[in-house]
Amino acid sequence: MTAKPTFRLQGTDLSCIRDDRILFEGLSFELVSGQVLLLEGKNGSGKTSLLRILCGFREPDAGQVLWCGEAIDDSQYYADMAYVGHLDGVKKELTVLENLKVSLALGQSGQYSIQQALNKVHLTDYDEVLVQALSAGQKRRLSLARLLITKNSVWILDEPFTSLDKQGIALIETLMSEHCASGGMIVLTSHHDIELHDVAVQRINLS
Amino acid sequence: MSLSHAFFAIIRRDLVLALRRRSEIANPLLFFILVITLFPLGIGAQPHLLQAIAPGIIWVSALLAAMLSLDSLFRSDFDDGSLEQILLSSHPASILVLGKIIAHWLVTGLPLLIVAPLLAIFLGMPTHSLGILLLTLLLGTPVLSLIGAIGVALTVGLRRGGMILSLLVLPLYVPVLIFASNAVEIAGTGLPVDAQINILISILLMALVLAPWPTAAALKMSIN
Numbered sequence: 369m370t371a372k373p374t375f376r377l378q379g380t381d382l383s384c385i386r387d388d389r390i391l392f393e394g395l396s397f398e399l400v401s402g403q404v405l406l407l408e409g410k411n412g413s414g415k416t417s418l419l420r421i422l423c424g425f426r427e428p429d430a431g432q433v434l435w436c437g438e439a440i441d442d443s444q445y446y447a448d449m450a451y452v453g454h455l456d457g458v459k460k461e462l463t464v465l466e467n468l469k470v471s472l473a474l475g476q477s478g479q480y481s482i483q484q485a486l487n488k489v490h491l492t493d494y495d496e497v498l499v500q501a502l503s504a505g506q507k508r509r510l511s512l513a514r515l516l517i518t519k520n521s522v523w524i525l526d527e528p529f530t531s532l533d534k535q536g537i538a539l540i541e542t543l544m545s546e547h548c549a550s551g552g553m554i555v556l557t558s559h560h561d562i563e564l565h566d567v568a569v570q571r572i573n574l575s
Numbered sequence: 576m577s578l579s580h581a582f583f584a585i586i587r588r589d590l591v592l593a594l595r596r597r598s599e600i601a602n603p604l605l606f607f608i609l610v611i612t613l614f615p616l617g618i619g620a621q622p623h624l625l626q627a628i629a630p631g632i633i634w635v636s637a638l639l640a641a642m643l644s645l646d647s648l649f650r651s652d653f654d655d656g657s658l659e660q661i662l663l664s665s666h667p668a669s670i671l672v673l674g675k676i677i678a679h680w681l682v683t684g685l686p687l688l689i690v691a692p693l694l695a696i697f698l699g700m701p702t703h704s705l706g707i708l709l710l711t712l713l714l715g716t717p718v719l720s721l722i723g724a725i726g727v728a729l730t731v732g733l734r735r736g737g738m739i740l741s742l743l744v745l746p747l748y749v750p751v752l753i754f755a756s757n758a759v760e761i762a763g764t765g766l767p768v769d770a771q772i773n774i775l776i777s778i779l780l781m782a783l784v785l786a787p788w789p790t791a792a793a794l795k796m797s798i799n
Contacts, residue, residue: 420799423659423663425659425662444665446663446664447665449663450663451659451660453656455654455655455656455659456655457656457659458655459588459592459651459657461591461595461596462592462595469584470584470585470588473585474581474660474661474666474671475664475665
């Protein structure tokens with residue numbers, strides 16, 4: 369068996385201030401390949417802000433995010449990271465296939481082809497359907513399919529289970545376990561209690 | 576995938592989107608045609624006056640039509656989260672943004688070029704200045720899209736950015752307006768216009784090189 373590359377995502381002494389309110393301060397964590405970081409906390413406790421800091425959309429008010437020991441802006445981080453946020457990030461006037469082709473063009477091709485990814489998220493035969501004809505849960509699965517077709521090792525997911533049914537949730541949990549088993553790591557927020565087998569889950573409670 | 580692949584994928588995506596949302600192409604074009612056709616009605620039977628102000632009318636209308644179309648440049652991508660995905664790409668954001676601006680120009684600027692000669696004849700512009708009119712539009716309208724993109728990128732996060740956008744962008748459009756309409760006017764008299772055209776070329780090249788960076792930076796600020 370070949371050795372899997374190991375990656376390390378670190379946050380050191382992070383703090384976030386919003387409208388003169390301290391959301392969190394002195395927050396540190398370290399995440400390596402194969403692990404999941406679950407952010408918990410009540411609404412407005414800064415979960416999404418922390419995710420956006422990890423995406424590089426927002427500068428932390430103090431502290432640093434490091435990728436394999438380097439600041440994320442100086443490293444290969446963006447080529448290794450994929451984000452699915454509150455917004456699905458798919459165009460409703462394009463078909464499922466066209467949306468995924470654009471995502472693929474923006475990244476590097478990954479483990480699965482577009483067809484395989486659609487099979488995985490149970491959207492086979494939807495490739496020529498306009499996204500505006502999909503249900504909310506199907507759109508969510510489509511935006512998660514983006515994670516499968518591009519090369520990445522960190523998934524940053526903001527409430528990935530929103531508008532998914534039970535099978536959808538189970539499906540995403542399976543995909544997450546597979547991703548961790550193949551050396552990836554995941555940072556996510558969720559109100560839903562996640563059940564992952566054989567995966568080390570770290571929890572940070574922001575409240 | 577390679578950068579050029581991503582660049583063309585963005586252009587293709589925006590062109591397909593524009594084809595599926597035709598009002599986006601039609602609105603600025605319709606505005607351009609309407610404003611120009613209203614002038615003869617407002618001025619009355621004074622063909623010489625109309626002929627004299629024709630370059631100005633066409634260029635002011637083109638400028639306002641370009642401004643009208645600006646908001647659509649990043650709005651829908653901002654609202655549905657596609658912009659986040661574009662900025663997260665490992666490719667340089669400024670190049671991808673340039674792709675979006677080019678697609679936007681192809682959709683909103685190029686149609687103006689196609690109808691402009693017809694409207695120019697309608698206003699009684701001498702036929703020998705039509706070539707120069709087209710040339711100024713070809714050089715000038717991309718500048719309007721490029722400079723406008725910086726303004727939209729700064730205001731896309733605001734709920735009512737329209738007013739600020741015009742205040743930000745209009746002063747920067749003025750040099751293009753002055754040199755372009757002057758070139759068309761001088762061309763009508765038969766004098767050479769190389770100087771104005773060269774200045775427009777240099778403005779275009781400068782905007783092409785300098786505009787995508789601040790646009791990408793402003794977009795990053797806006798999605799925060």
